[in-house]
Amino acid sequence: MNNIIKKFIPQILAILVVVLIFGFLTMNAQTNMDNRGIDFGFGFLSQESSFDVQFSLIEYSGSDSYARAFLVGLLNTLLVSLISIIFCTILGVIIGVARLSSNYLIKNSAAWYVEFFRNIPLLLQIFFWYYAALRALPLPEKANAWFGVTYMTVKGYYIPAMVWENLNVFLYCGLAAIISIIVLRNYANNLRDTKGKQIPVLLYSIALLIVLPLLSFLFGGVSLEFELPQLKKLSKISYIYEGGISLPPELIALVLALSLYTSTFVAECVRAGIEGVSKGQKEAAASVGLTPNQVLKLVIMPQALRIIIPPTTNQYLNLTKNSSLAAAIAYPDLVLVFAGTALMQTGKAIEIVSITMLTYLTISLTIAAIMNWYNKKIEIKEK
Amino acid sequence: MQTINFLKPNRDNIKNYSIIGSVLILISLIDVISNSFLKTNLTSFLPGSLTTLFPLILGLIGLNMMRIDYSGNKKLDLLNKNINTNNFNALLTLLIIFSIIKALPPSLSWMILDANISGDSKDACTGTGACWTYIKVWFRRFMYGMYPNEFHWRINTAFILVIALGFVGYFMKENLKKYLALYYVIIYPVIAYLVIYYLISGGSFGLQWVETGAWGGLSLTFIVSFFCLIFCFPLGMIFALGRRSNLPAIKYISICYIEFWRGVPLITVLFMSSVMFPMFLPEDFFMDKLVRVIIAITLFEAAYCAEVIRGGLQSLPRGQYDAAKSLGMGYWKMHIFVILPQALKLVIPGIANTFLALVKDTPLIFVVGLAELAGMLALAKTNPKWLGFAMEGYIFASIIFWIICYAMSKYSYNLEAKYKTER
Numbered sequence: 001m002n003n004i005i006k007k008f009i010p011q012i013l014a015i016l017v018v019v020l021i022f023g024f025l026t027m028n029a030q031t032n033m034d035n036r037g038i039d040f041g042f043g044f045l046s047q048e049s050s051f052d053v054q055f056s057l058i059e060y061s062g063s064d065s066y067a068r069a070f071l072v073g074l075l076n077t078l079l080v081s082l083i084s085i086i087f088c089t090i091l092g093v094i095i096g097v098a099r100l101s102s103n104y105l106i107k108n109s110a111a112w113y114v115e116f117f118r119n120i121p122l123l124l125q126i127f128f129w130y131y132a133a134l135r136a137l138p139l140p141e142k143a144n145a146w147f148g149v150t151y152m153t154v155k156g157y158y159i160p161a162m163v164w165e166n167l168n169v170f171l172y173c174g175l176a177a178i179i180s181i182i183v184l185r186n187y188a189n190n191l192r193d194t195k196g197k198q199i200p201v202l203l204y205s206i207a208l209l210i211v212l213p214l215l216s217f218l219f220g221g222v223s224l225e226f227e228l229p230q231l232k233k234l235s236k237i238s239y240i241y242e243g244g245i246s247l248p249p250e251l252i253a254l255v256l257a258l259s260l261y262t263s264t265f266v267a268e269c270v271r272a273g274i275e276g277v278s279k280g281q282k283e284a285a286a287s288v289g290l291t292p293n294q295v296l297k298l299v300i301m302p303q304a305l306r307i308i309i310p311p312t313t314n315q316y317l318n319l320t321k322n323s324s325l326a327a328a329i330a331y332p333d334l335v336l337v338f339a340g341t342a343l344m345q346t347g348k349a350i351e352i353v354s355i356t357m358l359t360y361l362t363i364s365l366t367i368a369a370i371m372n373w374y375n376k377k378i379e380i381k382e383k
Numbered sequence: 384m385q386t387i388n389f390l391k392p393n394r395d396n397i398k399n400y401s402i403i404g405s406v407l408i409l410i411s412l413i414d415v416i417s418n419s420f421l422k423t424n425l426t427s428f429l430p431g432s433l434t435t436l437f438p439l440i441l442g443l444i445g446l447n448m449m450r451i452d453y454s455g456n457k458k459l460d461l462l463n464k465n466i467n468t469n470n471f472n473a474l475l476t477l478l479i480i481f482s483i484i485k486a487l488p489p490s491l492s493w494m495i496l497d498a499n500i501s502g503d504s505k506d507a508c509t510g511t512g513a514c515w516t517y518i519k520v521w522f523r524r525f526m527y528g529m530y531p532n533e534f535h536w537r538i539n540t541a542f543i544l545v546i547a548l549g550f551v552g553y554f555m556k557e558n559l560k561k562y563l564a565l566y567y568v569i570i571y572p573v574i575a576y577l578v579i580y581y582l583i584s585g586g587s588f589g590l591q592w593v594e595t596g597a598w599g600g601l602s603l604t605f606i607v608s609f610f611c612l613i614f615c616f617p618l619g620m621i622f623a624l625g626r627r628s629n630l631p632a633i634k635y636i637s638i639c640y641i642e643f644w645r646g647v648p649l650i651t652v653l654f655m656s657s658v659m660f661p662m663f664l665p666e667d668f669f670m671d672k673l674v675r676v677i678i679a680i681t682l683f684e685a686a687y688c689a690e691v692i693r694g695g696l697q698s699l700p701r702g703q704y705d706a707a708k709s710l711g712m713g714y715w716k717m718h719i720f721v722i723l724p725q726a727l728k729l730v731i732p733g734i735a736n737t738f739l740a741l742v743k744d745t746p747l748i749f750v751v752g753l754a755e756l757a758g759m760l761a762l763a764k765t766n767p768k769w770l771g772f773a774m775e776g777y778i779f780a781s782i783i784f785w786i787i788c789y790a791m792s793k794y795s796y797n798l799e800a801k802y803k804t805e806r
């Protein structure tokens with residue numbers, strides 16, 4: 001009896017507190033909304049949004065609905081996160097490996113890089129790139145071409161656009177190449193396990209990846225043209241580039257700041273992972289006769305990756321959440337488009353803020369769930 | 384017959400090779416230095432791109448010549464081992480040295496040599512370098528926001544008092560030490576709040592009232608991070624214990640709380656506190672924006688704190704729990720006297736990292752219109768009298784934040800080292 005009381009009373013109390021807090025808040029919200037004549041509901045999502053977004057991946061204009069504006073914001077968030085994740089991984093791996101270098105200068109410059117970028121608030125870095133560094137770029141008419149065809153100007157980065165014909169044939173060929181590589185790998189592994197024969201899988205895979213898409217150009221009717229950005233005079237003093245793709249400076253500043261900042265954390269993860277594999281493993285692998293390449297591929301990397309991947313995914317998640325700082329420099333991401341402009345226009349504070357938070361929460365929890373599953377899968381099974 | 388092998392220097396001809404090698408490196412260094420400092424190109428007689436690659440090639444050959452294993456010369460061996468193990472390493476070494484030399488003159492001249500600091504208006508900045516006059520003129524605004532100039536002593540006194548009170552624990556008598564936790568968790572926050580309220584806000588004791596809208600600059604950063612820091616720790620502890628509890632209701636409430644806050648970006652939390660939260664308050668109840676923001680950040684960081692503390696709780700061996708239970712201790716006694724003292728000691732570095740993240744997050748309050756350092760910079764940048772000095776402002780702010788965060792991270796690293804050896 002005593003035990004039951006001990007078990008149930010705290011739980012009932014906790015639930016009661018939670019219910020009371022939520023009840024109190026909703027009651028207040030109810031009366032407040034009644035007083036101000038606001039009604040609760042998600043009907044506004046299908047209404048016409050009547051505001052423009054300056055950078056969008058999908059067709060969007062003011063006559064589209066709020067739901068579509070939400071989608072535009074979400075896609076922009078995902079775009080900037082994806083680009084930054086790619087860059088921060090490349091940079092992070094290089095810096096992480098450099099921190100373990102035997103070269104004194106390289107080791108220390110990598111360490112200072114990490115200390116430097118990690119200890120400055122991300123918001124200040126974004127502001128620095130956007131308001132200070134990118135503003136120092138030349139005007140469109142004075143810009144020099146980078147690599148001959150791209151232009152870095154104060155109004156953004158202009159790159160050639162690819163104009164495809166029969167893109168789907170090309171994509172099918174790429175898919176076929178990937179599938180055949182997987183089949184080839186399985187076959188090679190099988191051959192190695194049963195007959196002890198080795199075939200150069202990497203060489204064949206690269207050949208497949210090049211040859212199959214090439215065939216699609218020759219026989220599939222695929223063609224690729226580049227649309228180059230051209231300088232165009234708008235008025236007496238104002239010039240602009242037309243054609244091609246223009247990346248707005250907001251996107252560039254955000255990608256720069258996010259990837260430089262997050263790469264320091266990725267670098268630390270990579271370093272910890274490689275350091276985490278004990279020296280004995282390397283020596284043992286070498287003593288059974290594996291070549292240095294095989295040691296790296298078959299012994300070190302699988303163990304290091306097990307340590308590296310979970311915290312790195314966490315950093316990617318942080319990056320995605322940090323990309324919401326875009327709102328501070330007016331890059332039209334989810335927070336700016338939806339929790340900013342749409343909120344101002346509709347005044348539906350509760351609905352819009354909850355949708356925004358739930359979206360981020362869904363992204364986080366999905367990735368966390370995948371990570372848990374992955375961790376379970378690669379966990380060392382001890383007997 | 385002795386053949387001269389240029390590519391394979393060894394011990395026998397160490398003298399010749401090291402001398403030739405160092406001369407080559409010296410020439411390449413002189414070339415780069417003269418190129419960047421004196422703006423003269425010594426190798427202009429060479430065609431095109433060879434001019435730029437010349438010092439690199441020369442330096443590589445020089446380093447290659449000096450690469451002699453077990454040379455017997457201690458300094459040479461040390462050099463080889465550290466920066467010159469193979470050609471690739473040598474190349475990277477040269478690239479780093481050359482880029483430092485190349486980057487030094489422009490940054491030096493911008494930051495110091497061509498910079499201005501005299502005068503008190505934009506006209507004083509005539510050089511091509513930085514305009515530190517801007518920072519000098521706006522310094523008080525950057526530090527104290529729109530707080531009236533004649534009352535700045537109030538902020539300073541309040542900070543000194545709060546810091547002094549924080550050090551009380553160091554000087555406490557032995558027999559009072561057991562109340563230390565009580566002091567820091569309950570009494571200290573209350574006193575600190577009262578000090579900041581009465582001194583900085585004013586309104587009584589003959590001090591003029593200054594509304595929170597006027598607070599700003601770096602001092603606001605300190606105030607926000609200080610309060611979030613002292614409040615999020617106890618809250619995080621409660622949720623960490625809750626998540627480890629074996630009572631399902633409490634456990635799932637804690638899990639929901641932690642995962643919710645960890646899953647959303649801080650900026651949406653701040654939006655929530657500024658636009659959505661007032662809707663949830665009783666009609667005639669007004670809560671200051673700063674207080675709302677502090678509550679929001681505290682709730683947010685408490686979730687991160689909870690996860691760090693949970694890590695510490697989990698890493699304690701089961702024996703500690705069993706031993707405490709076998710002595711007949713109840714849940715609270717066991718945690719207060721056995722588990723928490725050990726677990727908290729383990730998580731001090733993790734907590735320090737959370738606090739570091741908290742300090743780095745505070746500039747975000749700019750998004751909801753509180754003018755801390757980043758906000759003041761944005762304000763100063765758009766002032767018509769001071770257009771065009773964004774670079775100086777952001778570099779200044781970055782340096783300040785970098786010093787604070789670097790000191791904190793070094794301190795947490797030291798703590799980590801200290802507590803590692805003790806266990």
